[in-house]
Amino acid sequence: MSGIRRQALAVARRDLARERRRGEVLWVTVPFGIIALLLVPLAIGTDQATLHRVGPGLYWVVVLLFGVLVGVRGAADETGPQRDAAALLGLDPVAVFAGRALATSSLLVVFELVVGVAAIALYDIDLIGVGWLALVVLLVAIGLGTLATIASSIVASGAGTAALVPLLVAPLAIPLLLGATQSLDGLRQGTSILSWILLMIVVVLVLGIVGVVSSGPLQESR
């Protein structure tokens, strides 16, 4: 068990170090997400009241659609020889899954925060219940990161990986989208959001179990 944790942390650190050098998430995906937030008012009009109303929902849609791209990174960035060499270090598939999901989720938190600041500024979104908000951000990041990691390893060997992962992830990520948007609504209206939080926790747990169980068969080359 400690071996798996050590390996998972090594994988996460490797992925994050590679991402730091490349800056793909921070300098490509994040600006892309912010552009999406800029485009919407150009298309639907700049009425403050409307933007204030649709802002939070729009933000989560952007997080879901563009956040998937953060997860796609994991599928495309390892060449065959790199995968072989890593396998012969004795990497446990569960550790690879956990490490990749951890790295992707961490990157998603960064993505959510930076794009979130832009959304607050552009749409005049109220920040209510920061503690709960932080929990929602975290749960979406872990859920989406885990789902994207599983989807990336399902398509890993095939061609057209980058286009396929978002198609697989988006429909299955709907509970996360609903959980996040409804939680924000609840916070704004002062109603209880506990059940939505619980829903997201269930999603995270279920995806975690699927990821662990499927990691062996998925990473086995043949």
Place this chain on the structure above:
Amino acid sequence: MTPSVPIVEFRGVGLRVGTTTILRSVDLVVDPGQAIGLFGANGAGKTTLLRVLGTLSRPTEGLARVLGVDLTTTDRYDLRPRIGLVGHTPALYPELTLRENLAFAAEVMDVARSRVDEALAMVGLAGAAERPAGACSHGMQRRAEFARELMVERDLLLLDEPHSALDRDAVDLVEGLVARTLDRGGAAVLVSHDRDRVAKMADRCVELEAGVLR
């Protein structure tokens, strides 16, 4: 490991992917302390055979045992840290420095971090440790991969074109690495086009021709 158990025991091993047969009834036994030279034309299946030996491709036919473990079983993960593979395409992460690349391997294999710099010094790359692998020449990247193999102890060493892109010193390095593995009762399989050089290092040479071993 008892010396009577062969490191590699292949009997009638075949591998087919989709409609293509890549290996056909390969018989190969490699005993501890032996180095085997493996020759063959482009596309004869040398690299695939090496991947099967490295547990990375699962054979579709025959009996295949490496280090006493049946390769058709699912439980090959314990075996893998005992097998070293240096392919002809660099397997380093180009964004990471040479030291970071080796440190990742050390961390995964639970090897002391101090061994990273020792190994880099042994292959003459101490001065380039901070350089990203992508900014290193092909030869330097190969040296770094040999450093990774020096850092850990492997029972089976698989080298694909070990002499390509290497200068005289580095070739000595390969020979030293192989000798070290053989001395501690391991074995090595060397794939090459450079028959003369490999024949000097190998106890036995085999030729792969269109998926069949001769």
Place this chain on the structure above:
Amino acid sequence: MTAQAEIRDRRWPWYVAVVAVAVALSLSMISPPDAVQGDLIRIMYIHVPAAWLAYLAFTVTLVGSIGYLATKRMVFDRLAASSAEVGVYFTGLAILLGMIWGKPTWGVWWTWDARLTLTAIMLFVYLGYLALRRATPDPDARAKRSAILGVLAIVQIPIVHFSVVWWRTLHQPPSIIRPDGPAIQDPLMVIALIAGVVAFTVVYVALVAKRMELARIEDAIVAREATFERPVAGEAVVAPDLSPEPGGAR
């Protein structure tokens, strides 16, 4: 290695299907018009069976996926894939008919009813499943990976379903007509509906059986080529011909 590619061409499911469809179609025509919707109600006799098939096909795909993972037998993979292909068609049909029905009934092509939303989501899960199969050339890898996706869907779809239903109950639109369909009073309407469901199910079974048979033949051809006719990998590379005649010289 059983590489038998003889074609088992069963005709009888098609005869049954034609008869069942003819009966269902006649019943849907002679059943009385709806008190409110008039003849529009007749769309229901196709829409409801199509929607039923969408769910049935999806369930069968999941059963096939689990079956493959448990037994590694290709017949389950073929079942899952064939059912998904037929399922995509009927899901699309159900959605399309629903929209055509919805426009004159509610005045809009689309409403955010939970069931409608879920059916649309399922269509995209199906499409992703089929896209994954197309993108994975190796048959074993394709079977394994798509089966795992199938299982991922089986655990996630109920949560999607639950969350969408919950979302709808919280946000019941104030004055829009509930798209539950009309109340069915006439017994002939019930019979016509049941006949439709039966007929569509027979068509589904016939289509899936045919598609599975086709997939089996495809696999058999691949296997036969692998064992006998195809060259070994290395034979693709031959010694270069360095004779001094360039290609264009005659």
